[in-house]
Amino acid sequence: MWGSFWGGMLLALVIVQLLVIWSIRRHRDPTLKIECDSPIEKLMPSLSGLTLGTAVGGNRVEVHENGAFFDVLIERIRAARHSVHFETFLWKDGQLGRRVADALIDRAQAGVRVRVMLDAQGSKGAGKDVVERMRAAGCRVTFFHKRALRNIGVLNDRDHRKLVVLDGREAFTGGHCVVDEWLGNAEDHRHVADVSVELHGPIVHSLQGAFSENWAGETGELFIGEHVFPTLEPAGDVLIHAVYAKPENSAPAVKILHHTAICLARKRIWIQNPYFIPEPDAIDAFGEAVKRGVDVRVLMPSTSGSDNPMVQHAGHRNFEKLLKCGVRLFEYPYTLLHQKIMTVDGAWCALGSSNFDDRSFEINDEISLSIADAALAARLDSIFERYVQRAKEIDLDSWTRRGWWHKAKDNAFYLLNELL
Incomplete structure (x- = not known):
C-alpha cells in the first residue's frame, strides 16, 4: 500500500516538474x-x-550556391588574420568536415583566435578525432546544450544557426551544413541544393553579436576590441x-x-x-x-x-x-x-x-x-x-x-x- 502511495506521489512530482519546465521554457504564442x-x-x-x-546600410551581399560555397568559405577562413568565429548546427565527419577542420587548424596554428560553436545534438557525429585535433591545435571548440542534468530544461532548444565571422570584417550565413552531401552542385539525390550569402559592411557587427550571444552563454567569455569589432566602412548600398x-x-x-x-x-x-x-x-x-x-x-x-x-x-x-x-x-x-x-x-x-x-x-x-x-x-x-x-x-x-x-x-x- 505504502509503495503504491509513494510511487503515485513520485509520478505526480515528476509531472509537476515537467509542467514547470514547460511553462518556464515556452514562448508566448500570440x-x-x-x-x-x-x-x-x-x-x-x-x-x-x-x-x-536596427537596419544598417552600406553593405555588400554575394550569393553562393551549393558546394561552391565551401570553396569560397575555406579560402576566406585561410585568409583570416585575427579571429575566426564558426557556428553551425550540423557537422558530420567526412571529406568536407576534414577540409573545414584543416582550415580552422591552420589558422589556430598561425596564432589566429579560433572559436567554434557546434550544436551538441546536430554535431554529435562531427568525429571525436576531428574535434580533438582542432582543440590540440588551439581551436576553442564548444558544444551548445550538451546532454547534462543542468541543461534538462533546454535540451529541446537547439542552436540551428549557420554563421561564420572572420576578423569581424566579413561574415557568411545561410543554410549550408558541414556534411559531404552539401558538396557538388545538386546534380542528384546525393548532393544537396543550398544558398548562403557572404556579407561585407556594417551588418557584420550584427552577425558578430549573434555569435557572441551563444558563445558567452556557453563559455562566459566576452570578446572585445578591433580584432573582433573593428570600425566598418560602407562596402556597398544594401540595407540589412x-x-x-x-x-x-x-x-x-x-x-x-x-x-x-x-x-x-x-x-x-x-x-x-x-x-x-x-x-x-x-x-x-x-x-x-x-x-x-x-x-x-x-x-x-x-x-x-x-x-x-x-x-x-x-x-x-x-x-x-x-x-x-x-x-x-x-x-x-x-x-x-x-x-x-x-x-x-x-x-x-x-x-x-x-x-x-x-x-x-x-x-x-x-x-x-x-x-x-x-x-x-x-x-x-x-x-x-x-x-x-x-x-x-x-x-x-x-x-x-x-x-x-x-x-x-x-x-x-x-x-x-x-x-x-
Whole structure:
C-alpha cells in the first residue's frame, strides 16, 4: 500500500516538474495581426524595430550556391588574420568536415583566435578525432546544450544557426551544413541544393553579436576590441538587419519577421524552404494575401527528395487548406532543396537558417537576414524559377484523393512537428 502511495506521489512530482519546465521554457504564442498599406521595402525601420534590431546600410551581399560555397568559405577562413568565429548546427565527419577542420587548424596554428560553436545534438557525429585535433591545435571548440542534468530544461532548444565571422570584417550565413552531401552542385539525390550569402559592411557587427550571444552563454567569455569589432566602412548600398532575438515574453523575432512580411506583401510571396509546416495563423495570413491579389508560391522537396520524409508528411497535413486558400505548392523530387528563402514583391527578401515550422519559429536559435534590395530578390527568384521547372505542382483535386495511408502518416507526423 505504502509503495503504491509513494510511487503515485513520485509520478505526480515528476509531472509537476515537467509542467514547470514547460511553462518556464515556452514562448508566448500570440495571434499576430498587422494592417499597413506601405510597400515592404519602405518599412525596414519598422521591420527591424519589431524584431529588436536596427537596419544598417552600406553593405555588400554575394550569393553562393551549393558546394561552391565551401570553396569560397575555406579560402576566406585561410585568409583570416585575427579571429575566426564558426557556428553551425550540423557537422558530420567526412571529406568536407576534414577540409573545414584543416582550415580552422591552420589558422589556430598561425596564432589566429579560433572559436567554434557546434550544436551538441546536430554535431554529435562531427568525429571525436576531428574535434580533438582542432582543440590540440588551439581551436576553442564548444558544444551548445550538451546532454547534462543542468541543461534538462533546454535540451529541446537547439542552436540551428549557420554563421561564420572572420576578423569581424566579413561574415557568411545561410543554410549550408558541414556534411559531404552539401558538396557538388545538386546534380542528384546525393548532393544537396543550398544558398548562403557572404556579407561585407556594417551588418557584420550584427552577425558578430549573434555569435557572441551563444558563445558567452556557453563559455562566459566576452570578446572585445578591433580584432573582433573593428570600425566598418560602407562596402556597398544594401540595407540589412539581422534577426535572431528570442525574448521570453513575446514571439521570437524570426517568427515576427516572416509573419509581418506575409501581411505586407502586395504582389507576390515566393518561398523556398525544406521544411514547410506553417501554423494556422500563417495559413490564414497566406489566404488573406491571396485575397489581396498576391501570388503565393512555395517550393520544397518531396518525400523522395527530403532527408526527413516525416517532416514532409507533417507538412502535407495542411496542404489541402493551403490549396483552398489559393497558395500554389511545388514539390521537388530529385534532391533536398535546403535553402531557406522568402522574397516579397521582388523588392525584399529573408534568408538564413530558419525553416518555416514551429521548431524554427518557436524553439531553435536561428538567424535570418531581412534585406531590402531588388537585385538580390531577383537573383533569389531566379533560383526559385530554375528549380521549379522540374518540380511537380500539387493539384487540389488529386491531393484530396490521395490514399488513406498517406493521410494517416500526414496526421500522425503532424502531431510531432515540434520535435522533428
